[in-house]
Amino acid sequence: MNIYLFTNSKKISSLFSSISKDYELLTLKRDMYADTINSVSPGDLIYYDIQGLTSDQLFQNISDFLENVAINFGIIDPTSEIASISDLFFDGFCDYISKKELMHPISPARIKKVRNYKNFCITNQVVKNSATPINIKKPVQGWKSIKEGDEYTFYILYFRLEEVALLQNHFGYEFTESIINTVRDYLRSFFGSYEGKLWITDDNKALFLFPYKENNQRIILGIYQFLLNKILFSGEILKSPVIVNPTFILHLGNIMYLNEEMSGKSVSDALNFIFHAANSYVTAGNFYVSDSVFNIIPTPIASFFKRAPSFEGHDFMVMRNQIIGDKG
Amino acid sequence: MKADKDFTKLVAQSLSESIDQRSMVHLAREIMPEYNIESYSNLPSSLDIPRLDVARQIVADMNNFNLLIPFVNVFFSIQSKGYKGRKYKISKLRSIVVKLFDMGFSIDPVTGQVYEDPQYRISKNWGVLQEGIDYPFTFVWYDIVESSIHLKKNSHRDVLAFYQKYHNLVRSSTESRNGRIWHIEGDGILTAFHFGDHSSTALFSGIEVLHSLYKYNLFENVLDNPIKIRIGLNTGVTDYIENHDMLKTKEPVKDVINLEKISLSDTIVATNTVMTSVEGVLASVFEFKDLNKKGSYFVYDVKWEN
CATH class of the missing domain: 1.10.533 (Death Domain, Fas)
Structure with a gap:
């Protein structure tokens, strides 16, 4: 999580310096706000010093803040301009720093309380720019209630193991095959524990389906965990001489469910979209989430995601990659 | 037995x-x-x-x-x-x-040596090492950075709960790789690996602990500050001794504990002796660093793109 502090006051900047040990703190002049806001990621925290604003400017600024629902805002009010502090919180602000509180430095403990209070949710409103609103068809009892030939809403996870040709050239066809098979079997079992089913397999590519469930953050959490541990996975489980490089895309959409043998015959916009994205949009070796699933990015890892270019009417976010070895 | x-x-x-x-x-x-x-x-x-x-x-x-x-x-x-x-x-x-x-014994595929199967028994000498005889080991030393600050700023109960979690984490990442916990003193834990490719298994166990604490800070930590750890590794030959208080007098153990003096928070620092036999993935993730007058070491930390 990054913390952005917009203030023109040196004193207020210095009061925040104690949190820079534990958090990424960016202190900027207030007039930098408009240029900066588009690069702020969901889950980040912005503190805005309102000292000296006219009431019109204040009203306008607060309205602007409320439009960025995925970002968390706190107000710094050194001259007690805000008439109703409670209204700020009702409107979704997550902190208010009063004149009295500015007598002391802002502590990491305060930021922690803010995080706990707001729980830093990326709200459903972020999904509003999704091109086609989804008519949710929830399988009530998960896989148990799914019947062939009926349409349901699924989280669709596309997976591709990258640099296969390179692996084949360096380590041979057989070894690469065994790596692909082990990765697939591992992911089948790994996502199986998250109710994911391996639905389509094609050499180094795979598609998993997870029946729709509200706020199912576990899928993204699972992929994050897998990527964090890809060194251990590559070295210990695969016994690979190199770190494997996977691409993931997660999207939510409706699919007519057919069994695994017939899965290639299922036609849906969501499937077309994810295959288009896989072939024409993604940069290999990244984890992308479409706007349809922004709302299930778990709060503690929201800052690991940054905005990516949109594609075929959908916004995307991409997870920051771990920098490994001398690439750092 | x-x-x-x-x-x-x-x-x-x-x-x-x-x-x-x-x-x-x-x-x-x-x-x-x-x-x-x-x-x-x-x-x-x-x-x-x-x-x-x-x-x-x-x-x-x-x-x-x-x-x-x-x-x-x-x-x-x-x-x-x-x-x-x-x-x-x-x-x-x-x-x-x-x-x-x-x-209840296993055979080490690398050396062909017999040792106790950890599913049945976990002894500090793997059931076979003899006192006074020299063996090669890879030692790992874990140390929580500024642990006293956590004690000052948090409730005793929360700190205790963390330490229990931390000890269990080190134990499972060590024993699942046939390593042994040899010594615990507060926030410092010494583990030893002897069988198989012990340098690599020790490095993997250190990486697992570092990553798990990284995740712990994101999702579970209720303490006022993030948990920071230093992890050091050294490979060397020393005699096996039952009296683990005497361990700190042994050169390879002294060397691994001394690594905490030169390590940055949330890094794994390994000596040359660990890395000489390491190849593949592990060799690619550890960066060779010249720490000024303190010597040259291999370092791993978790870094993310901007």
């Missing part, structure tokens, strides 16, 4: 069918340098004693001193490495191995 009659009988038969009397006694002296077969038996030294009787006596003596498994390790090594310039083929090897598995 003492072995049962079936096992001692099997080893004695195998011994007598695989190797001559004189070499049997020499093998026993690898384990007990002063071993003298006459002092433990009624076998007359002047007569030509049947080979099986000598084997039975040696196996019984080793068993009485709880040294039969280390003796089997030496015995097994004559097939892979030979003994005094000769190669031997061990008779009934398969039956002995099967019986060892039944008794």
Whole structure:
């Protein structure tokens, strides 16, 4: 999580310096706000010093803040301009720093309380720019209630193991095959524990389906965990001489469910979209989430995601990659 | 542990069918340098004693001193490495191995050494290392950075809960890779790896602990500050000692503990001796760093793109 502090006051900047040990703190002049806001990621925290604003400017600024629902805002009010502090919180602000509180430095403990209070949710409103609103068809009892030939809403996870040709050239066809098979079997079992089913397999590519469930953050959490541990996975489980490089895309959409043998015959916009994205949009070796699933990015890892270019009417976010070895 | 009659009988038969009397006694002296077969038996030294009787006596003596498994390790090594310039083929090897598995032992695929299966028992010496004998180890030293700050700023209960979690985490990442916890003093934990590719398994266990604490800070930490850790690794040869308080006097252990003085928070620092035998993924994730006058080390930390 990054913390952005917009203030023109040196004193207020210095009061925040104690949190820079534990958090990424960016202190900027207030007039930098408009240029900066588009690069702020969901889950980040912005503190805005309102000292000296006219009431019109204040009203306008607060309205602007409320439009960025995925970002968390706190107000710094050194001259007690805000008439109703409670209204700020009702409107979704997550902190208010009063004149009295500015007598002391802002502590990491305060930021922690803010995080706990707001729980830093990326709200459903972020999904509003999704091109086609989804008519949710929830399988009530998960896989148990799914019947062939009926349409349901699924989280669709596309997976591709990258640099296969390179692996084949360096380590041979057989070894690469065994790596692909082990990765697939591992992911089948790994996502199986998250109710994911391996639905389509094609050499180094795979598609998993997870029946729709509200706020199912576990899928993204699972992929994050897998990527964090890809060194251990590559070295210990695969016994690979190199770190494997996977691409993931997660999207939510409706699919007519057919069994695994017939899965290639299922036609849906969501499937077309994810295959288009896989072939024409993604940069290999990244984890992308479409706007349809922004709302299930778990709060503690929201800052690991940054905005990516949109594609075929959908916004995307991409997870920051771990920098490994001398690439750092 | 003492072995049962079936096992001692099997080893004695195998011994007598695989190797001559004189070499049997020499093998026993690898384990007990002063071993003298006459002092433990009624076998007359002047007569030509049947080979099986000598084997039975040696196996019984080793068993009485709880040294039969280390003796089997030496015995097994004559097939892979030979003994005094000769190669031997061990008779009934398969039956002995099967019986060892039944008794709760495993065979190290790298060295062919017998050690206790951690599913059955977890002893600090893997059930086979002997006091006073030199062995190669990779040591890992874990140290929580500024641990006293956590005690000052948080409730005793929360800090205790964290330490319990931390100890369990180090234990599971160590013992699942056949390492052993040798010493715990507050936030400092010393673990040792001996069998297999012990440098690599020790490095993997360190990475697992670092990543798990990274995740712990994101999702579970209720303390006022993030948990920060320093992890150091060193490979070296030292004698096995039961008294673990004496461990800190051993050079490879002193060296691994001293790494905390030069390590940054949330990094793993490994010495050259660890990395010499490491290749593949691990070799690519550790960066060689010259830490000014403090020497050159290999460092891993978790970094993300902007």
